[in-house]
Amino acid sequence: MREDRDPARDAAIRRLADRSGRDSADLLRDAEDAAETIGNGQSHGVPAAARHEDGSASPTGGPGVNHWQEARISRSGLNDRGNVFFAAVEMTRMPMIVTDPNQHDNPVVFANGAFLDLTGFGREDIYGLNCRFLQGVLTSQDTVRQVREAVREHRPFATEILNYRKDGTAFWNALFIGPIFDAGGKLLYFFASQLDVTRRRNSEDAFRQSQKMEAIGQLTAGLAHDFNNALQVILGNLKRLQAHAGDQAQVARAADRATRAGEQAAKLTKQLVTFARKTRLEPRAVQLDEVVAEFAEMLTRTLGGEISIALEAAPDLPPCVLDPVHAEMALMNILANARDAMPGGGRAVVRTATVELDEAAIHAGGDGLKPGRYIVLSVEDNGPGMSPEVLSRAAEPFFTTRKGQGTGLGLAMAHGFARQSGGRLEISSELGAGTTVSMLFPVATDGNAPPQPAWSEPVLDPRGGAETILVVEDNDDVLDLAVHHLLGRGYRVLSARSGEEALHVLGESGGRVDLLFSDIVMPGGINGLVLAEQARAMVPGLRVLLTTGYNEDLVRARAPGQEPVLGKPYRETELAARVRLVLNQPNGQPPPGSSHEG
Incomplete structure (x- = not known):
């Protein structure tokens, strides 16, 4: 001591x-x-x-x-x-x-x-x-x-x-x-x-939501235009069906056009909901050139009135891993930024290509990417370009050179999306020489491709057999259509318009029902989730397939992983495949990863 x-x-x-x-x-x-x-x-x-x-x-x-x-x-x-x-x-x-x-x-x-x-x-x-x-x-x-x-x-x-x-x-x-x-x-x-750091985290959440709102602002006009066109085609062709009931060729053409227009309207609705909601990325292996090509028409309609947009796709492009809806949103923001830089009009070229990044290129980027092959999605414009000072801040959140216009979030959002997808954002520009903005995404491999949901499994024979299906839907028109589809596939079909009626029908059937196909949101005290629970108590091993036109995130929050969900609107072939897949599951257990939007 x-x-x-x-x-x-x-x-x-x-x-x-x-x-x-x-x-x-x-x-x-x-x-x-x-x-x-x-x-x-x-x-x-x-x-x-x-x-x-x-x-x-x-x-x-x-x-x-x-x-x-x-x-x-x-x-x-x-x-x-x-x-x-x-x-x-x-x-x-x-x-x-x-x-x-x-x-x-x-x-x-x-x-x-x-x-x-x-x-x-x-x-x-x-x-x-x-x-x-x-x-x-x-x-x-x-x-x-x-x-x-x-x-x-x-x-x-x-x-x-x-x-x-x-x-x-x-x-x-x-x-x-x-x-x-x-x-x-x-x-x-x-x-x-x-x-x-709660305030900072909350601010970041608000920032991410504002990024999506900027994209919505760019898309609103185009979506409204396309949706109204789809409704025009549907309503117009239904009138033609009524007027030409005896002319089978006319009826077939009108029905085909109405169907395609309805599918396009459903796609537009799903896009708008996805843009607006707070959601995590849902990456999957996709062909980026196909994503861009499908989105090109809307891009041209939304922005093409002020600038000329061209598409140059590389041949034989390998798949990459990303969320296609957010890729469209990022591309829209980059093109909107190019348009705003050319108020007098100009030209933008959307290109896809592949690039091999070696150790030197990875080190120069300083962002921790791995060497290998990447898909490049770039937008090149012939606008005025940027000074070195502006270029150094171009991807900063809220930075804008257009006082009183825009939020300065477009390139920041694209940068964040590229990074979240395992890639990077690159910007090259010179005064008087235009600007090129590129997003790099890793090529899909067995190691980075996410697993496919159970609904992606092929159903070789979606036709029915001796099974009995109870369809529960409070909308009479939707109920009639679902019953028609299932009868056409060979099933025995019972129907009910509420949860209470469904339980009564189930009791009257003596338990001889193989699948409950029910809407989730219904009036009364028994919604689809409660109905599924009570029906299983009455019929052990009962298979259940739910459907809804609401945001699927809400359904998952209320019953995460409990039941498979088919989003509305659905095609007849989708309904048949989902029903067959659920019926094929043992003991009424939902397939893993079975939630799906139609």
């Missing part, structure tokens, strides 16, 4: 012991050991880049937090330098805690006042507990797993995680954890700092 004991030091240790619940004698011995090991009251370490939740790295580890890969802390007799250190930690407004990984379950042994203020807990609530008390129902367990791995591997880690205060309110926590070692490399403690 050292003889040069400092009374002020000892008092500080006892105060710390009172706060942490540890024995003051243990803390005194720790301080003496550390002083004898290093003895200079310094912190030694090497700055490091911690890993974030998404795998990216940051040289500072997190928002406003500098950290150390390996910090060796000594408190030379807890002299004045040590007292200042502990006083600073206690007084700082950065929430901080210390845990002891050498004890069972890595409990909290110290928390400063800022942490208590942030979370609402008292020291008596948390000392001796693992940090799990901060978790709640929406806390990402994947992020929790990554934090645990970092603790187990004695390494620093930075991420953002949804935590909960004592009163149950949630907050987004920018968390950094780092290990503290002694001079011999033994792990002593884990240090953790927190920062409430």
